[in-house]
Amino acid sequence: MVTRPLNPIRVGGEVDALCTKCELNLAHTILAMVGTKVIRVRCNTCGADHQFRGTQPLQKATSFAAPKKASTPRTTAAERVVLNFEEQLKQKNQVGARLYSVKETFKLDDVVDHPTFGRGFVSAVRGDKVDITFRTFDKTLIHGRTPPPDPAAS
Ligand SMILES: [Zn+2]
Structure with missing residues (x-):
């Protein structure tokens, strides 16, 4: 059988x-x-x-938990600007910082103390205007409203 x-x-x-x-x-x-x-x-x-x-x-092979995303610390734009500003300001001659005035004449990299905006440095000079980089922003200010001292004097 x-x-x-x-x-x-x-x-x-x-x-x-x-x-x-x-x-x-x-x-x-x-x-x-x-x-x-x-x-x-x-x-x-x-x-x-x-x-x-x-x-x-088949899904057994691929059902493993997705790796947890590493949370990358994000630096905000403002923080970057601040860090960058501090770094840049360190390299300027802060001893020679001058109080901002329209009557003053500034040149590139001059450190400027502004009564409202605080300490900054000249990042560009354009005729009677200066771009001053402050901690969190750039500002275009007027300068050299009185004739500058004769540059040949030095
Ligand atoms: Zn096959």
């Missing part, structure tokens, strides 16, 4: 298995078995031989 196996799996037969190359559950031809256990299979789609792993939910 022949007992018909419930499981018709046999070498040369077909079994659904996860193909590691196709990355899909596909029909495979059984290449090797130990007892009732399928050992090696060949993908009917791509022809690759590989170990039988059964069918697997």
Whole structure:
């Protein structure tokens, strides 16, 4: 009396298995078995031989938690300006800082103390106007309203 196996799996037969190359559950031809256990299979789609792993939910491989985003400390534009300003001001001759006045004549890199805006330095001279960089902003101010001392005198 022949007992018909419930499981018709046999070498040369077909079994659904996860193909590691196709990355899909596909029909495979059984290449090797130990007892009732399928050992090696060949993908009917791509022809690759590989170990039988059964069918697997594919999302398992990719369902790992996404790495937590490293919170990069963000420097705001204002902070950058301040840092930049401090750095730049350090390089100026602050001992020679002068109080801002329209009657004064400033030149590039002069350090200026402004009664309202605080300490800054001249970043550009354009005729009777000077661009002064203060801590958080630039300001165009008028200068040289009286004739400057003769530059040849020095
Ligand atoms: Zn395949």
